[in-house]
Amino acid sequence: MPATMFEKIWTDHVIVAAPEGEDLLYVDLNFVNEGGAFLAFDQLRMERRTVRRPMQNLPITDHYIPTVNRHLGIPGISNPEIRHVVAMQDDNAREFGLPHIHMHHHNQGIAHVVAPELGLALPGMLITCNDSHTATNGALGAIASPIGASMQLRHVLATQAVWLKKPKTMRITLDGMLPLGVWAKDVILSVIHRIGIGGAAGYCVEYAGSAIRAMSMEGRLTVCNMSIEAGARLGMIAPDDTTFSYLAERPLAPKGDAWEAALTYWQTVLSDEEATFDREWHFDVTTLAPIVTWGTSPEDCSSIDGVVPDPSAMTDAEHRSHAERALQYMRLTPGTRLAQIAIDRVFIGSCTNSRIEDLRAAAQVLKGRRASVPGMVSPGSTNVKKQAEAEGLDRIFLAAGLEWRDSGCSMCNGSNGELVAPGERCASTTNRNFEGRQGRGALTHIMSPAMVAAAAVAGKLTDVRTLMKS
Amino acid sequence: MKPFTVLTAVAVPVRLDKVDTGMILPGRFMRQHRRPGHDYANAFLHDLRFDESEALRPEFPLNDESYRGAEIMVVGADFGCGSSREGAACAVLDYGLRALVASNFGEIFAANCLQNGILPVYLSQWVIEEIWRQLENAPGSRITIDLPAQTLKAPDESVHSFEINKTRKERLVRGLDDVDVTLQYMDQISKYENERRKPWLVGDSAVRRAVEDGGR
Numbered sequence: 001m002p003a004t005m006f007e008k009i010w011t012d013h014v015i016v017a018a019p020e021g022e023d024l025l026y027v028d029l030n031f032v033n034e035g036g037a038f039l040a041f042d043q044l045r046m047e048r049r050t051v052r053r054p055m056q057n058l059p060i061t062d063h064y065i066p067t068v069n070r071h072l073g074i075p076g077i078s079n080p081e082i083r084h085v086v087a088m089q090d091d092n093a094r095e096f097g098l099p100h101i102h103m104h105h106h107n108q109g110i111a112h113v114v115a116p117e118l119g120l121a122l123p124g125m126l127i128t129c130n131d132s133h134t135a136t137n138g139a140l141g142a143i144a145s146p147i148g149a150s151m152q153l154r155h156v157l158a159t160q161a162v163w164l165k166k167p168k169t170m171r172i173t174l175d176g177m178l179p180l181g182v183w184a185k186d187v188i189l190s191v192i193h194r195i196g197i198g199g200a201a202g203y204c205v206e207y208a209g210s211a212i213r214a215m216s217m218e219g220r221l222t223v224c225n226m227s228i229e230a231g232a233r234l235g236m237i238a239p240d241d242t243t244f245s246y247l248a249e250r251p252l253a254p255k256g257d258a259w260e261a262a263l264t265y266w267q268t269v270l271s272d273e274e275a276t277f278d279r280e281w282h283f284d285v286t287t288l289a290p291i292v293t294w295g296t297s298p299e300d301c302s303s304i305d306g307v308v309p310d311p312s313a314m315t316d317a318e319h320r321s322h323a324e325r326a327l328q329y330m331r332l333t334p335g336t337r338l339a340q341i342a343i344d345r346v347f348i349g350s351c352t353n354s355r356i357e358d359l360r361a362a363a364q365v366l367k368g369r370r371a372s373v374p375g376m377v378s379p380g381s382t383n384v385k386k387q388a389e390a391e392g393l394d395r396i397f398l399a400a401g402l403e404w405r406d407s408g409c410s411m412c413n414g415s416n417g418e419l420v421a422p423g424e425r426c427a428s429t430t431n432r433n434f435e436g437r438q439g440r441g442a443l444t445h446i447m448s449p450a451m452v453a454a455a456a457v458a459g460k461l462t463d464v465r466t467l468m469k470s
Numbered sequence: 471m472k473p474f475t476v477l478t479a480v481a482v483p484v485r486l487d488k489v490d491t492g493m494i495l496p497g498r499f500m501r502q503h504r505r506p507g508h509d510y511a512n513a514f515l516h517d518l519r520f521d522e523s524e525a526l527r528p529e530f531p532l533n534d535e536s537y538r539g540a541e542i543m544v545v546g547a548d549f550g551c552g553s554s555r556e557g558a559a560c561a562v563l564d565y566g567l568r569a570l571v572a573s574n575f576g577e578i579f580a581a582n583c584l585q586n587g588i589l590p591v592y593l594s595q596w597v598i599e600e601i602w603r604q605l606e607n608a609p610g611s612r613i614t615i616d617l618p619a620q621t622l623k624a625p626d627e628s629v630h631s632f633e634i635n636k637t638r639k640e641r642l643v644r645g646l647d648d649v650d651v652t653l654q655y656m657d658q659i660s661k662y663e664n665e666r667r668k669p670w671l672v673g674d675s676a677v678r679r680a681v682e683d684g685g686r
Contacts, residue, residue, distance in 0.1 A: 015655060015659055015662050018636070018637055020635070021635055021636035021637030021638075021640075022637040022638070024652065024655060026659065026663075026666075026667070028667075028671055029674075029677070035500075035555065036500065036555055036556045036557055039556060039557070039560075047649075053674075055674040055677045055678055056677065058677050058680065081498075099678065099680070099681035100681065101680065101681060105681070107680055118676075118680050119676065120676055120677065120680060122671075124668065131553075132553045132578055146578055148556045148559075148578065148581060148582040148585055149555065149557075150556040150557075150585075151556070151586065151648065152556075152581070152585060152648075153556075154649070155648050155652065158649050158652075159649065159653075160663075161652060161655075163637065163652070165637070197548060197551060198547070198548055201574065202577065228578075231551075231576075231577065233577055252676040252679055252680055253676075254670040258669070259670075261668075261670050262670045265668060265670075296488075297488055318487055318546075318547060318595070321487065322487050322488060413492075413497060413553065414497065415497050432552065432553070434490045434493075434552055435490075435492075436492055436496065437492055440496075440517065
């Protein structure tokens with residue numbers, strides 16, 4: 001029977017099938033960030049349980065560590081609560097005998113950046129992590145599922161398996177060639193805008209089409225990363241030559257005979273041509289323009305040449321009341337041109353847009369220019385940071401007046417204390433513009449790295465294409 | 471886990487859409503061990519319940535005395551969207567709620583609720599609107615949720631069916647914990663590892679190398 005890629009990989013991991021309910025699935029690799037994971041370890045301790053397969057569970061500290069003065073170590077973290085969370089992860093990894101990419105590790109970075117770049121995330125795998133952006137790894141052709149940080153994580157640690165309800169399947173076909181100045185971030189924002197933040201809830205999304213095929217691994221990781229912003233816990237892209245070339249360069253991907261065996265298998269996990277999806281969407285990317293958000297949900301977005309919408313013109317009552325509240329929070333007036341909105345700072349980073357290609361795109365805009373607002377750049381991993389420095393990107397950011405930081409989740413959600421101040425407006429490469437996401441009262445506009453760089457230069461939201469022409 | 475069978479309780483209407491997990495449990499509250507006496511009850515929807523000076527916002531329904539003791543909250547669409555922070559479901563539990571009713575929930579959040587013994591009830595938006603109206607017209611009214619029958623009885627006695635995945639329903643009704651259930655299948659898990667796992671994944675040397683030498 002024809003099957004989708006998702007169905008093949010899912011079936012390959014089923015230990016106990018429960019039609020109408022949840023299946024028990026095998027977990028190849030589980031990543032553990034420190035955000036909330038202490039709840040799982042607390043539970044294991046109370047129940048006197050151990051971790052069943054320590055080498056298939058990799059704690060990566062990313063959410064709470066500072067991106068400056070890291071040489072001071074855990075004692076150097078001034079906020080006692082934040083320090084406590086980082087210390088708990090250290091202690092828990094040690095006590096339960098787990099490997100740990102800690103704050104001083106040379107592979108340190110954001111989990112969803114580190115896993116693909118090292119070659120730990122592979123096609124055909126079932127991966128879990130206590131983070132909603134776990135689907136990032138699906139860009140390689142894996143099922144990568146978010147799990148809860150306490151009860152579900154504790155279950156994976158204790159059993160190396162997870163109970164999950166099999167989602168329905170959705171294919172989003174994106175065809176056409178991306179115009180200059182338009183990036184993967186704009187593509188996924190346009191999808192979220194079209195289908196809504198609940199549009200893919202209950203589905204595993206497979207992204208397909210010529211626009212995806214033409215996209216780099218970095219771009220694909222960005223697309224899958226924001227699946228959850230459309231409501232989908234899982235997002236995937238079929239592995240192809242781009243994937244295999246990327247993996248061939250990963251230090252920890254299979255080598256030699258193992259590589260050949262893996263490659264043979266990977267070519268069997270693609271969706272069959274006759275396979276059917278429960279839902280299909282088709283979009284053309286040819287006419288896309290750079291996109292920015294204006295509201296407090298990722299679906300509240302428009303191309304940069306648009307205006308702040310007028311809630312009173314919205315026919316749907318739910319949309320209207322959300323937009324009214326969003327504009328009040330964002331301190332914006334209907335009809336204002338988006339390209340006239342002044343900003344106070346910028347942030348380039350997060351699991352969405354902090355890979356080398358993202359930093360190159362931002363640096364290309366900033367080269368020879370000065371930022372007119374403060375801001376920081378936090379590379380997605382220590383390896384990305386090294387690579388960027390080898391290419392001289394750090395000097396471009398510094399010369400522009402931005403801060404060049406260490407790697408971590410940082411200002412995306414501010415759990416490490418690096419926050420946007422109340423009432424401050426931030427152009428950000430991150431994934432969420434929810435109320436208070438970057439700090440209480442913080443006003444977030446999300447967009448691509450190139451667009452953030454353009455906003456930094458102009459001091460307001462700006463069409464990056466105007467800077468690319470000059 | 472506390473079993474959930476039939477619950478009759480005061481229900482509080484909260485007419486807000488897209489309340490994300492960051493609003494349910496603001497980040498600054500989730501940095502400590504959660505244990506008895508130091509739970510997330512105060513943090514629950516904190517910035518909606520309290521203003522900048524920590525004074526109660528009287529207009530917020532949870533602060534309305536007439537809904538005192540509510541164990542059911544009827545909320546707008548997409549409640550619990552956003553990040554997967556598990557503590558959000560804990561905050562719901564610690565505050566004293568046992569069931570949430572909405573037309574849609576953040577998926578991860580809903581799963582976390584079920585793991586913590588809280589029932590998310592999915593009803594159509596028009597039913598939600600109707601229940602809001604009834605609750606606001608007679609604050610303090612009760613709702614009955616019958617999980618075995620998968621029905622919700624509104625204050626006006628109208629009965630509405632809801633869907634729930636079979637596995638979660640069984641475990642919630644019986645108060646069964648996932649790990650205890652899985653332990654019955656340990657032989658199958660070992661068998662999977664020995665017979666079905668891809669050879670190029672077995673050994674997990676990649677993780678060891680990631681932490682030991684970074685693959686260099």
